[in-house]
Amino acid sequence: MFPGSKDHVVRGAMMEEEPEYDASQSREADLVPATPEAILALRGHAGVSPEAVRRALELALPTPGPEAWTHFLDRTLLFLGGLLATSGVVCFFAFNWQALGRLARLGLVEAVVVLAALGAWRLGPERLAGQVLLTVAAVLVGPLLGVYGQIYQTGADAWNLFLAWGLLIVPWVLVGRNPVLWLLLLGLGNLTAWLAWGQLAGPDPWDSTSFYLWMCSTNSLAWGAWEFFRRRNPGPLTSSWVSRALAALCLFYAAVPSWMALLESRFEGPWLGPVFLAALLVAIFRLLRPRDPDLFLPAAGLAAAISVVTVAASRILLEESEAEEAGILLMGVLVLAQVAGAAAWLRRAGRSS
Template sequence: MDNLRHANQLLHWAEQQQLTSQQLQQAAEQVKLQAVTTDWLAQANRLLLLAAVMLLCSAVIFFFAYNWPLLHYLAKMALAGTAVLLSGGIAVVSASDSLQRRAALFTCAILTGALLALIGQTYQTGADIWQLFAGWAALISPLVLLSKSRASYLLWFVLLQLALWRYLDSNAGFWSLNHAQLLLFASLANLLWLLFAEFALRRLGVTQHKPLLWLAALTLLAPLTFAGILGVWESNYQLNLLSYLLTAGVLALWYFRLQPDLLIFALVLFSAIAVSTAMLSRLMDGADGFMLVNLLALYVIGSSAAAAVWLKKLLQEAQHDQ
């Protein structure tokens, strides 16, 4: 996998225009830029290990679910705690930064959630489900930092998202769409996650951080775009619209000029098409319905096609530079 990491770094430098095509060709004589058989086998080993971890954790969880009435609560706690300690012990004795250690830490993180759910179900604590997700994410934070694993960070991120959205919905009826400030708060939280994925993940040892960065950008732009569209029509969402315009502008500048990332730029571009379509419909509010629908359809089709052509041109230029 080291060869792939070096190749990825070289291609990344070429994408950032820090290497010319001639320099890239010279580097290709020392490092193979395409995967070989050993790389495919190593990747298959990773996928099989991840599948084994997920199946093992599922087996533990379903064991408790199936035998719930037959086990004493102390036996349940002892078995669940033993599973957590065993996976943690395997991580301790495994080599640093090894695949086995990452898998063991990921297993320990999942089983920690199962243990928390078991405690809540046994003692009927009355806690809301968002507290389970938040507590789970807090407890596994040291494991995630030690793992340097994308799978562990993905689990951590999903838990934080579930805790956030469940908290907003349970405390304020979030999905009733009457809470512009809460939607703004959710966008701010996702912006912090995007900044963390952009600037912190590589420093924490996650070399292949791009998928997490793309997911963070998607979770930021989805509620932000939705709020921006509402802001076109609803006065209480105008601050959300302003936040969308500022954030989308900064993201477009950053991921088009300063730190090029074609996928995130494409998300911003199509998000802008959605919000601008809402603006156009608001501008023509009161016009003939048939004309309005056809004009909006032509605008969406034309702008989407133009964006696709532009993105394809940018992709070809990036590939040519490489």
């Protein structure tokens, strides 16, 4: 996703003179990367001189070659130039905004969106420049709708704008097959729900357990659908960042009502929050973990579980116990023990992957 972050960094002396790899060697041996940590572990070992460690670091951390630098320069100039130019355009519009007439304001933003979309169509979503232009067009649909609402005083609520924005860019998201666009759509959907809930359903979403559980359900469905389709269609949709974002949202929406249930009272308040959280943890550890070595999902699940256990313990040890000092000390030890246990599990899981 980021310019220069490809495998071009691994070039240079290692690859130029290296003979063909002996296939009779164990496959496992080839899986251990020559990270600085791996090489530094050899320091002081019998038969490994400081010069050998220095040379190993040189081989493991080669500086990029001319080809890699050219590629990096090309991508960085494109991304950085596009970003700065777009920012400049936004500032220019902002400066002249009051002086522009209605049609000029609308026309300018529309023109940028249309040009970007045409450019993306012309270049195609297979090319990076096409993806960048499509993303720019999708992002600018929001300001376009904002300007429209400002000029014509439609009286629409903010959630209407975000809903319209999300719906309008759906075709581009499907065509683009770009994780950034999917993340944008995810963000717009969640934002729409937050804003709409308060106006249509009544209670402030921050205080509404029902809202969190509803959001957990819908995001979980989206997550499930995403995992289903990405396993069937590997390619651009295999980006782990969309999964991670969906998982983090689902866990957040399940953890908050769990805290609320624990803090309000031990015997009052809905207990669906912990039930949802438990279901998510089962999904992460039982269904996804065996198929996906990414440790982010288990780490996020453990963080959510730790937060709920800590809140429960604080309720018992601090509010309902009379020995406050001992309670505070026990809370510290409990947090340490939980985090240590989580870190140990994640390290073991990382090794077995």
